[in-house]
Structures are given as structure tokens and as C-alpha cells.
Amino acid sequence: MADLLQLILSGTATGAIYALCALGFTLLWQASGTINFAQGEFVMIPAFVMLFFINTAGLPLWVAFLLTCLVAMLLIATLGLSIGVKQLVKAGVTAQAMPFESPFPDGLLALGAMKVSYADVGTLLLAGLIVVGLQLFLNRTVTGRAMQAVAQNTDAAKVLGINVQRMVLYTFLINAVLAVVAALLVTPTYLAKFDMGESIGLKAFYAAIIGGFNQTRGALLGGVLVGVLENLMGAYVSPAYKEGVALMLFLIVIIFRPEGLLGKTEERKV
Amino acid sequence: MRKLGWVLSITLAFGITAGAMAQQTVPIVGLMELSGTGATAGTNFDNGVKLAVKEINAAGGILGRKIEYTSMDTQSAPQTAKALAQKAVDQGAYVVMGPVFSGSFIVSMAETKRAEIPNFTGGEAANITQQGNPYVFRTSFTQSTAMPKLARYIKDTVKAKSIAMIWVNNDFGKGGRDSMTKALEAQGIKVAADISTDPGQVDFSAAVLKIKQSNADAVFVYTNEEESARALRELKKQGYDKPIIGETTLTGQKVIELAGDAANGAVAHVGLTVDAPQPGIKAFDEKFQREYKYKSDHNGMKGYTGMYVVKAITEKIGKFDPKAFAKALHGATIRVKDTPGVLLDVHFDNNGDLDRESFLVKVVGGKQVVTATLPPVQPIQ
Numbered sequence: 227m228a229d230l231l232q233l234i235l236s237g238t239a240t241g242a243i244y245a246l247c248a249l250g251f252t253l254l255w256q257a258s259g260t261i262n263f264a265q266g267e268f269v270m271i272p273a274f275v276m277l278f279f280i281n282t283a284g285l286p287l288w289v290a291f292l293l294t295c296l297v298a299m300l301l302i303a304t305l306g307l308s309i310g311v312k313q314l315v316k317a318g319v320t321a322q323a324m325p326f327e328s329p330f331p332d333g334l335l336a337l338g339a340m341k342v343s344y345a346d347v348g349t350l351l352l353a354g355l356i357v358v359g360l361q362l363f364l365n366r367t368v369t370g371r372a373m374q375a376v377a378q379n380t381d382a383a384k385v386l387g388i389n390v391q392r393m394v395l396y397t398f399l400i401n402a403v404l405a406v407v408a409a410l411l412v413t414p415t416y417l418a419k420f421d422m423g424e425s426i427g428l429k430a431f432y433a434a435i436i437g438g439f440n441q442t443r444g445a446l447l448g449g450v451l452v453g454v455l456e457n458l459m460g461a462y463v464s465p466a467y468k469e470g471v472a473l474m475l476f477l478i479v480i481i482f483r484p485e486g487l488l489g490k491t492e493e494r495k496v
Numbered sequence: 497m498r499k500l501g502w503v504l505s506i507t508l509a510f511g512i513t514a515g516a517m518a519q520q521t522v523p524i525v526g527l528m529e530l531s532g533t534g535a536t537a538g539t540n541f542d543n544g545v546k547l548a549v550k551e552i553n554a555a556g557g558i559l560g561r562k563i564e565y566t567s568m569d570t571q572s573a574p575q576t577a578k579a580l581a582q583k584a585v586d587q588g589a590y591v592v593m594g595p596v597f598s599g600s601f602i603v604s605m606a607e608t609k610r611a612e613i614p615n616f617t618g619g620e621a622a623n624i625t626q627q628g629n630p631y632v633f634r635t636s637f638t639q640s641t642a643m644p645k646l647a648r649y650i651k652d653t654v655k656a657k658s659i660a661m662i663w664v665n666n667d668f669g670k671g672g673r674d675s676m677t678k679a680l681e682a683q684g685i686k687v688a689a690d691i692s693t694d695p696g697q698v699d700f701s702a703a704v705l706k707i708k709q710s711n712a713d714a715v716f717v718y719t720n721e722e723e724s725a726r727a728l729r730e731l732k733k734q735g736y737d738k739p740i741i742g743e744t745t746l747t748g749q750k751v752i753e754l755a756g757d758a759a760n761g762a763v764a765h766v767g768l769t770v771d772a773p774q775p776g777i778k779a780f781d782e783k784f785q786r787e788y789k790y791k792s793d794h795n796g797m798k799g800y801t802g803m804y805v806v807k808a809i810t811e812k813i814g815k816f817d818p819k820a821f822a823k824a825l826h827g828a829t830i831r832v833k834d835t836p837g838v839l840l841d842v843h844f845d846n847n848g849d850l851d852r853e854s855f856l857v858k859v860v861g862g863k864q865v866v867t868a869t870l871p872p873v874q875p876i877q
Contacts, residue, residue, distance in 0.1 A: 236701050
């Protein structure tokens with residue numbers, strides 16, 4: 227039983243990282259109607275920017291993180307070419323993997339019979355904080371509600387005097403910060419490498435579809451579901467099938483509930 | 497008409513000069529994993545070859561001809577490696593170095609075999625040299641030589657009665673897993689968990705949990721460099737406190753760099769290490785660091801020694817004849833006193849497998865420490 231709980235908890239931590247990345251997918255889709263296939267690279271770039279601040283400029287991790295948030299907002303909001311970005315890092319920085327320090331201390335936390343790492347607990351707390359903060363921002367602030375209005379009906383939002391373009395820009399900026407946080411959490415395990423975005427980008431895309439592409443809550447559910455099921459499959463069936471879990475879930479959802487688990491059916495006139 | 501004469505003369509002169517220049521060099525092609533999952537191994541191997549080429553050329557080349565070395569990126573993909581092997585043949589390569597990954601090499605070696613060009617590999621999969629290809633030569637041990645040495649260590653020194661095995665599901669990993677299973681069986685050690693992982697896998701949490709659930713006395717990790725680092729990090733993250741044992745890759749320089757503290761305590765059998773006590777190896781370590789600003793792993797040493805084997809055998813046969821080269825290398829012994837660049841006395845058998853001293857190492861404080869030097873399987877005469 228302790229094993230099962232441990233698997234669910236560490237799976238939730240991995241899933242939370244997928245969810246952060248998947249949130250970016252859904253936010254952009256809602257605000258601008260575009261699917262950002264460079265989402266994985268949006269996570270990879272901040273990892274290398276943070277490494278630059280840590281290794282070359284000699285800054286501590288948290289300062290590097292804050293600076294990277296700024297750089298990511300400036301850079302990522304304007305970037306969109308997945309392959310181009312990857313090749314740029316491969317040719318300009320390195321094709322080899324690079325180590326990345328963890329923001330959390332080493333060691334295990336004993337919760338009854340369960341032993342969980344500080345890294346998993348930290349990931350869950352930080353990702354949870356970001357998600358709650360984002361929900362509060364979207365639902366309780368004027369800007370957040372304006373962003374939702376743009377997502378629901380761009381024309382109506384325009385009529386109400388909302389600056390649509392600015393709201394779309396805000397969405398990109400939020401997405402950039404989400405990507406930097408995901409990079410901070412995932413890179414100590416994945417290692418910084420030019421193609422590290424492929425795996426996480428694809429998983430997050432599946433997670434967003436599984437949960438419902440037009441719902442931010444859907445992205446969260448999809449991310450956590452993929453993370454937990456991957457862990458259970460790896461431990462109780464075989465680690466060899468672990469990587470296929472997201473795709474399997476994706477196929478089942480597409481067949482039986484194409485709008486996603488929490489998604490709403492959208493109808494459009496042709 | 498006179499103008500035409502001038503043009504012809506100049507063209508002819510350029511042709512002769514170009515021809516003479518081509519005669520002064522000998523083309524050697526590297527098929528290297530410079531990107532993709534094998535980037536660490538391929539880049540190191542390639543840098544090792546380049547360092548040897550630089551030294552050999554500075555000392556006058558081989559038989560008075562300079563080496564013209566070009567490396568091409570296989571992207572760690574067997575199909576690309578095969579296409580590039582064909583390109584190397586078309587370019588008239590005297591010898592082909594690489595690929596380093598067994599899976600790529602098994603596919604690409606058909607091209608060099610057809611063209612009868614000697615082909616060196618850093619791959620360790622046992623089946624590479626079991627296919628009767630007379631043009632294949634190793635720069636490292638085959639798994640069927642290395643694993644029995646390691647299994648003996650697990651029984652006699654670690655005193656483990658059961659082992660959890662985690663391996664990468666490619667030709668390298670499968671070959672190692674099969675050789676190790678046999679070697680463990682011969683020592684009476686039980687395999688408590690047999691866990692396969694994907695090449696390029698990033699998340700080892702489930703695999704490590706399975707290792708812990710198996711309650712084995714130790715774990716044997718046999719994956720490529722980056723995956724080894726991720727596995728070590730996850731083992732540490734989940735508080736694994738039993739012996740972690742590997743073969744070559746587990747304690748490589750790049751793995752130690754990537755895994756950080758998590759690499760401490762890991763033990764491995766390695767064919768080559770820059771931390772070996774031999775003065776020639778120490779000198780190589782310094783030269784490599786001066787050239788590339790980082791410490792070479794075993795792959796850098798494989799590339800370096802491989803190129804010096806090319807030099808030694810070519811000078812022995814006294815001509816650039818690929819067929820005669822392959823024939824002469826079978827059964828040959830190359831000694832450090834004659835060719836210091838081979839770093840350790842080495843003997844090649846008739847399959848292209850090599851034998852030489854090897855080492856047991858442990859990672860202490862982020863550094864490889866040699867704990868024992870193991871003799872060659874057969875004494876080198």
C-alpha cells in the first residue's frame with residue numbers, strides 16, 4: 227500500500243510538470259486559437275538561459291530563475307519555430323547533455339511507511355502554488371477576466387472595449403513564466419539538452435487533449451493523470467510500456483470523448 | 497590558339513599539383529554520433545581520434561603521408577550511419593572509424609565489409625565480431641570478455657547473492673544483458689529483477705522502484721551515458737543504499753559530471769580510464785585536457801588508441817593497403833614501448849576482438865579512483 231501511495235505521489239509530481247506545460251497549450255489555444263508546437267522548446271530554452279546565468283555569470287539559482295523569467299518573457303513571446311530553436315542550441319551551445327542543479331535539497335521525507343523525496347514534494351508544492359495563483363489571477367482580477375472574455379468570444383470582447391492584442395500578449399507572457407518554472411523543475415532530472423523539449427512537449431500536448439484543450443482545469447487533470455498512470459504502469463506492468471501510457475490514454479479519449487475529460491464541445495458554423 | 501595553350505598548361509599544372517597533394521595525404525573517415533542519444537560517446541571518440549591525428553601529422557604522418565581525417569554526424573541513427581558509411585567508401589577511405597554505438601555499427605559495417613575497408617568501432621555488443629566480418633576491429637572489450645570479470649567481482653568482493661539488472665533496450669544493452677545473465681549464472685548469482693529501459697529515457701522513477709521492490713543485494717546498471725546519469729540521480733533521489741555496479745559507461749567522466757553527487761560510490765569495470773596509474777595514460781589525460789578543456793572519458797581513449805593502432809599496423813606492412821592491413825591486424829600484438837599511443841599493450845585475435853589490462857574503479861568525491869588492475873584474459877606474449 228505504501229508503495230502504491232508513493233507511486234501516486236511521485237507520479238503526481240511528474241504530472242504536475244506536464245500540467246504546467248499543458249496549461250501553456252490550453253491558455254494559448256483559448257486566447258489566440260493557435261496550437262503552439264514549440265511548447266517543449268519553450269521549456270528547453272529557459273533551461274539553457276538559466277545554465278548561462280549560473281555557469282557563466284556565476285549567479286545563484288534563484289537569481290538565475292528570476293532573470294530567466296524576464297528573458298523568457300522578452301524572447302519566448304516572440305519565438306515560435308521549434309526546429310529552428312533546437313538546431314540553434316545544438317549548433318551554438320552543445321549537442322551533449324549538461325547537468326543542472328536541483329532547486330530542492332537531497333534526501334527523503336518519511337510519511338508513515340511512505341518515503342518521498344524532497345524534490346517530489348517541492349515540485350508538487352511549487353506547481354500547486356503556480357496553478358492556484360494562476361486560477362486566482364484569471365478569476366479574481368479585471369485583467370484575468372478580460373483574458374477569459376477574449377478566450378470566450380474575441381468579437382464580443384472587442385465590443386466591450388477590451389484590448390484583445392494586449393490580452394493575447396499577456397497570455398504569451400504567462401506561458402513564458404510557466405515554461406521557466408517547468409524548466410526549473412524538470413531539468414535536474416531530464417538534464418539540459420537541445421532535444422529535451424521533444425518528450426515533455428509531446429506529453430504536455432497529450433495531457434492537454436486528454437483533459438480538454440479548451441479548459442485550464444483539463445490541462446491539470448490530464449497532466450496529473452498521465453504522470454500517475456505512467457508510474458503505475460512502470461512499476462506494476464513494465465517500465466518498457468511506460469512511455470506509451472500518454473499515447474494510449476490520448477487514443478481512448480479521442481475515440482470516446484473527443485472534447486477531453488473536462489472539455490466542452492465547441493460548435494462552429496461553417 | 498596560344499590562349500588555349502596557356503589555359504591547358506595552367507589546368508594541367510593545377511591538376512598535377514592537386515594530384516601530388518592528394519598523394520601526400522591518406523583519407524580516414526569517422527562516422528560519429530555527434531548529436532542524438534550517443535552525442536557524449538561520439539563526441540569523445542571523435543575528439544580522441546582528432547588528437548591522435550594531430551600528433552601523428554605533427555610527427556610526419558604515417559609512412560610520410562599526412563592523415564586527412566573527416567568526421568560525419570550519424571545523429572545516433574543506424575540508417576544515417578549506413579548512408580554515411582557508403583559515402584566514406586565513395587570517398588576512398590583507407591580506414592573507417594566508428595560508429596561508436598553498436599546498433600549503428602551492426603548496420604553500417606556491411607558497407608565497409610563490401611568495400612574491404614578496415615572499420616574500427618567503440619561498440620561493445622558481443623555479436624559485432626561474431627559475424628565473420630574480417631574487416632571489423634574493436635577499440636574496447638567485447639561484452640563477453642568484460643562481463644565474466646565483473647561477475648567474479650560481484651561474487652568475490654561484493655558477495656552479492658542476487659542482482660537487479662537495469663539495461664537499455666538497444667543492441668548494446670541487450671548484448672550486455674545477455675552476456676551478464678550468463679556470467680552471473682556461472683557464478684551462481686540470481687537475477688532478482690530484469691528491467692529494460694528505453695534509449696533516451698528521461699524518467700527512471702518506476703525502474704528504480706522496481707529495483708527496490710526486488711530486494712536484490714546490489715544493482716547492475718547497463719545503460720548509455722546520459723541514461724546512466726539519470727538512473728544514478730533517481731537511485732539517490734529514492735534513497736537506494738545498496739552497491740551500484742556497472743560496466744564502463746556507469747563511471748564515465750561525462751556520467752560523473754551529469755550525475756553529480758549521485759555518482760559517488762558507484763563501482764564499475766572499465767577497459768580504459770584516464771585515472772589509471774600508467775604514465776602514458778597520465779600524459780594522454782593532460783594532452784586531452786589541454787586540447788579540449790575537459791577530461792576525456794573511455795571513448796576519447798578508444799578513439800585515440802584506435803588511430804595509433806592504424807599507424808602501427810600500416811607501418812608494419814609498409815604500405816597503404818586496406819586488405820593487407822586487416823590481415824596483419826588479426827593476431828597482432830602492439831606494445832606501448834613501440835607505439836606509446838596505444839597506451840596499454842594490446843593483442844587482437846582473429847575475430848577483431850582485443851585483449852589488454854583493465855581496471856576496477858569506484859567514484860569517490862566526484863572522481864574515478866582505480867581500486868584494482870585486472871590482467872588480460874590471456875597473458876600478452
